[in-house]
Amino acid sequence: xxxxxxxxxxxxxxxxxxxxxxxxxxxxxxxxxxxxxxxxxxxxxxxxxxxxxxxxxxxxxxxxxxxxxxxxxxxxxxxxxxxxxxxxxxxxxxxxxxxxxxxxxxxxxxxxxxxxxxxxxxxxxxxxxxxxxxxxxxxxxxxxxxxxxxxxxxxxxxxxxxxxxxxxxxxxxxxxxxxxxxxxxxxxxxxxxxxxxxxxxxxxxxxxxxxxxxxxxxxxxxxxxxxxxxxxxxxxxxxxxxxxxxxxxxxxxxxxxxxxxxxxxxxxxxxxxxxxxxxxxxxxxxxxxxxxxxxxxxxxxxxxxxxxxxxxxxxxxxxxxxxxxxxxxxxxxxxxxxxxxxxxxxxxxxxxxxxxxxxxxxxxxxxxxxxxxxxxxxxxxxxxxxxxxxxxxxxxxxxxxxxxxxxxxxxxxxxxxxxxxxxxxxxxxxxxx
Amino acid sequence: xxxxxxxxxxxxxxxxxxxxxxxxxxxxxxxxxxxxxxxxxxxxxxxxxxxxxxxxxxxxxxxxxxxxxxxxxxxxxxxxxxxxxxxxxxxxxxxxxxxxxxxxxxxxxxxxxxxxxxxxxxxxxxxxxxxxxxxxxxxxxxxxxxxxxxxxxxxxxxxxxxxxxxxxxxxxxxxxxxxxxxxxxxxxxxxxxxxxxxxxxxxxxxxxxxxxxxxxxxxxxxxxxxxxxxxxxxxxxxxxxxxxxxxxxxxxxxxxxxxxxxxxxxxxxxxxxxxxxxxxxxxxxxxxxxxxxxxxxxxxxxxxxxxxxxxxxxxxxxxxxxxxxxxxxxxxxxxxxxxxxxxxxxxxxxxxxxxxxxxxxxxxxxxxxxxxxxxxxxxxxxxxxxxxxxxxxxxxxxxxxxxxxxxxxxxxxxxxxxxxxxxxxxxxxxxxx
Numbered sequence: 001x002x003x004x005x006x007x008x009x010x011x012x013x014x015x016x017x018x019x020x021x022x023x024x025x026x027x028x029x030x031x032x033x034x035x036x037x038x039x040x041x042x043x044x045x046x047x048x049x050x051x052x053x054x055x056x057x058x059x060x061x062x063x064x065x066x067x068x069x070x071x072x073x074x075x076x077x078x079x080x081x082x083x084x085x086x087x088x089x090x091x092x093x094x095x096x097x098x099x100x101x102x103x104x105x106x107x108x109x110x111x112x113x114x115x116x117x118x119x120x121x122x123x124x125x126x127x128x129x130x131x132x133x134x135x136x137x138x139x140x141x142x143x144x145x146x147x148x149x150x151x152x153x154x155x156x157x158x159x160x161x162x163x164x165x166x167x168x169x170x171x172x173x174x175x176x177x178x179x180x181x182x183x184x185x186x187x188x189x190x191x192x193x194x195x196x197x198x199x200x201x202x203x204x205x206x207x208x209x210x211x212x213x214x215x216x217x218x219x220x221x222x223x224x225x226x227x228x229x230x231x232x233x234x235x236x237x238x239x240x241x242x243x244x245x246x247x248x249x250x251x252x253x254x255x256x257x258x259x260x261x262x263x264x265x266x267x268x269x270x271x272x273x274x275x276x277x278x279x280x281x282x283x284x285x286x287x288x289x290x291x292x293x294x295x296x297x298x299x300x301x302x303x304x305x306x307x308x309x310x311x312x313x314x315x316x317x318x319x320x321x322x323x324x325x326x327x328x329x330x331x332x333x334x335x336x337x338x339x340x341x342x343x344x345x346x347x348x349x350x351x352x353x354x355x356x357x358x359x360x361x362x363x364x365x366x367x368x369x370x371x372x373x374x375x376x377x378x379x380x381x382x383x384x385x386x387x388x389x390x391x392x393x394x395x396x397x398x399x400x401x402x403x404x405x406x407x408x409x410x411x412x413x414x415x416x417x418x419x420x421x422x423x424x425x426x427x428x429x430x431x432x433x
Numbered sequence: 434x435x436x437x438x439x440x441x442x443x444x445x446x447x448x449x450x451x452x453x454x455x456x457x458x459x460x461x462x463x464x465x466x467x468x469x470x471x472x473x474x475x476x477x478x479x480x481x482x483x484x485x486x487x488x489x490x491x492x493x494x495x496x497x498x499x500x501x502x503x504x505x506x507x508x509x510x511x512x513x514x515x516x517x518x519x520x521x522x523x524x525x526x527x528x529x530x531x532x533x534x535x536x537x538x539x540x541x542x543x544x545x546x547x548x549x550x551x552x553x554x555x556x557x558x559x560x561x562x563x564x565x566x567x568x569x570x571x572x573x574x575x576x577x578x579x580x581x582x583x584x585x586x587x588x589x590x591x592x593x594x595x596x597x598x599x600x601x602x603x604x605x606x607x608x609x610x611x612x613x614x615x616x617x618x619x620x621x622x623x624x625x626x627x628x629x630x631x632x633x634x635x636x637x638x639x640x641x642x643x644x645x646x647x648x649x650x651x652x653x654x655x656x657x658x659x660x661x662x663x664x665x666x667x668x669x670x671x672x673x674x675x676x677x678x679x680x681x682x683x684x685x686x687x688x689x690x691x692x693x694x695x696x697x698x699x700x701x702x703x704x705x706x707x708x709x710x711x712x713x714x715x716x717x718x719x720x721x722x723x724x725x726x727x728x729x730x731x732x733x734x735x736x737x738x739x740x741x742x743x744x745x746x747x748x749x750x751x752x753x754x755x756x757x758x759x760x761x762x763x764x765x766x767x768x769x770x771x772x773x774x775x776x777x778x779x780x781x782x783x784x785x786x787x788x789x790x791x792x793x794x795x796x797x798x799x800x801x802x803x804x805x806x807x808x809x810x811x812x813x814x815x816x817x818x819x820x821x822x823x824x825x826x827x828x829x830x831x832x833x834x835x836x837x838x839x840x841x842x843x844x845x846x847x848x849x850x851x852x853x854x855x856x857x858x859x860x861x862x863x864x865x866x
Contacts, residue, residue, distance in 0.1 A: 009555075036535075042504075043502055050503070071470055072472045072525075072570075074587055104469070106529075106539075113474070121440075130440065143532065332843040
């Protein structure tokens with residue numbers, strides 16, 4: 001993509017309304033613009049990252065055997081009256097009345113709707129286990145939306161619902177998602193700590209929040225430092241029961257639940273850090289299936305209420321969380337898996353014909369080789385081009401100027417390490433291809 | 434995908450609430466389920482088609498130089514008060530009040546929001562022409578939602594907005610979209626008739642509706658039959674001014690505007706047919722830029738209001754329109770470009786070990802060759818498998834049974850023509866690969 005034909009409205013000054021770094025950088029890098037409180041427009045660079053994250057989430061859901069559907073954003077109040085949550089949900093639910101005075105709402109989550117769908121479509125244990133997910137915009141009418149898309153009102157979430165015949169099978173479904181989540185976050189280049197969450201009396205220990213570490217996190221975590229050194233790359237392959245059990249045995253708690261006197265981890269092995277919640281999984285048994293009458297016929301011919309679990313990932317929140325975990329004083333540093341483009345090509349001397357010709361040639365060659373490149377071909381100064389490229393944070397920068405061209409070399413800069421090397425055209429294409 | 438692990442809740446009986454064939458078939462083929470009036474859940478097979486259509490629309494928008502963004506579904510009332518449409522829009526607008534008593538709405542379209550975005554981000558003619566689009570859910574609170582997703586309340590639309598310095602440039606932008614639309618519909622396997630629409634005094638003839646032909650269409654068209662024989666494949670490549678001029682000179686009018694006595698087409702060359710509107714493009718000049726103060730500095734240093742056009746495609750509506758145009762008495766007949774899977778593999782004798790082994794082997798081989806296959810591995814009778822496969826309408830069916838296996842052949846059926854051939858394993862894979 002040529003920057004001169006693109007739409008990245010970067011901002012030089014720090015926006016006064018942004019309190020945290022991801023919000024500041026997303027505004028400055030032209031990724032988002034606020035439309036109203038807690039509601040954002042995703043500009044091209046923001047949307048590319050959002051879509052890449054969603055695609056990784058999708059691939060790991062599919063790999064785990066979950067099936068993608070798409071539920072609507074607007075739900076009928078009746079469903080929530082059946083579950084008893086219509087009154088209980090409070091002011092965070094955006095309530096709507098349509099032209100026929102029917103009560104509707106903008107879905108903050110989908111347990112009711114999916115249970116209703118299941119009830120009408122599935123009748124037999126033979127169709128279980130079943131796991132359905134969707135990636136859809138949700139709305140929570142936060143009283144004080146803040147931190148940009150990290151705590152917005154309209155947000156993109158992957159939510160998944162499992163249906164099983166009995167507890168044993170539901171627990172297996174839970175564990176499949178537990179592993180899928182660790183895989184997902186590992187592919188995003190994040191260290192996600194699975195923190196025991198309270199599932200109430202029903203689920204016992206079958207509830208985890210996944211928190212990524214960042215100084216601006218809202219919760220304080222205490223965890224066994226062995227979690228960090230656990231080989232995440234092993235999760236990308238298949239996982240065995242033993243590894244799973246080991247993973248789930250690691251201690252990790254939020255401050256409120258951490259009891260220093262009775263902690264099973266020795267003080268020397270205990271770490272504390274701030275965390276941002278990016279996912280939550282929990283088993284809730286027959287809570288919704290009983291309330292809404294979702295039954296299946298078991299092998300013995302008798303009807304039983306289906307066992308359920310639900311599993312969420314904050315897809316739009318992850319964009320901010322990734323920036324909180326990957327930035328420096330000059331801007332964003334994208335992990336390659338979610339970078340909007342892999343390479344930024346900087347033409348230092350727009351008005352120098354041979355420099356522009358060399359850039360154009362390199363740009364075309366990169367496109368031929370499917371190297372995902374953003375070409376800064378604008379009529380602008382070198383300083384502003386460097387600053388913008390650091391700000392938007394592509395993993396690699398290729399700098400083309402008259403001096404290098406005289407020597408027949410191009411400068412390649414690694415955005416994360418800052419390391420710069422001079423390479424010939426062939427070496428450069430080989431390195432990036 | 435194995436059908437035994439999938440979620441396609443087909444229905445044998447015709448649903449009584451469905452008045453038109455696409456609605457009936459989408460419900461019966463397990464593509465959608467109604468959640469409330471005019472609001473649908475997209476089940477896996479429906480979502481696959483919806484996404485394939487959206488992707489073709491996206492590719493043609495990108496090819497035409499449009500840039501993808503994503504605007505939120507919920508908009509502040511203030512924007513619509515600025516344009517004067519907040520009161521004018523009437524009851525089709527879903528109006529919402531948030532917890533702080535702020536007036537909001539679920540966007541039925543995005544002229545106001547995009548003009549506001551443009552106004553705050555673009556200041557100079559140097560950044561023009563600019564064309565921004567998004568593919569997002571919209572809501573129109575129809576008084577009588579009907580025809581399934583064809584006239585639903587929550588629907589997916591691609592809408593695009595062009596910004597130009599002057600009329601000449603705006604007209605060029607309009608024509609780029611005109612061609613992009615014909616390309617898009619051609620890739621979807623549809624004949625779309627561009628019908629002159631009324632753009633009011635501003636745009637002159639710069640407004641077209643794109644209508645596809647189907648007996649269940651809501652409008653009646655009169656058009657020069659030469660349109661149908663126009664070589665659509667030529668649109669897939671580049672288009673020259675002359676071809677464009679020829680295309681736009683073809684006569685096509687809705688019944689209300691057609692004047693038989695003054696029609697430029699000879700009666701023998703005039704055809705009439707029912708049409709379904711799937712797209713609409715129009716130039717509207719400075720209507721919104723003046724109302725909302727969107728100006729750019731021109732080459733002479735003077736500020737001018739930006740010239741705009743808008744361009745919509747009904748993405749979810751196209752799913753229904755495609756079925757209206759592609760079905761028979763047994764079910765849907767998907768064009769290959771949007772089919773949820775290319776091939777349906779039918780195991781006739783689930784309980785016959787060698788038959789199941791042959792199917793499993795073929796399924797694995799097809800996956801290796803990236804042949805997009807849905808494998809009916811269910812424990813069900815041949816009759817119901819044939820009926821379901823015809824109903825869901827994949828372009829190719831591979832039938833594997835003991836008799837064929839004895840002869841070493843597989844039956845390949847073309848869903849559209851009904852033609853059946855017996856092929857060896859190698860011939861089959863070669864044909865489908």
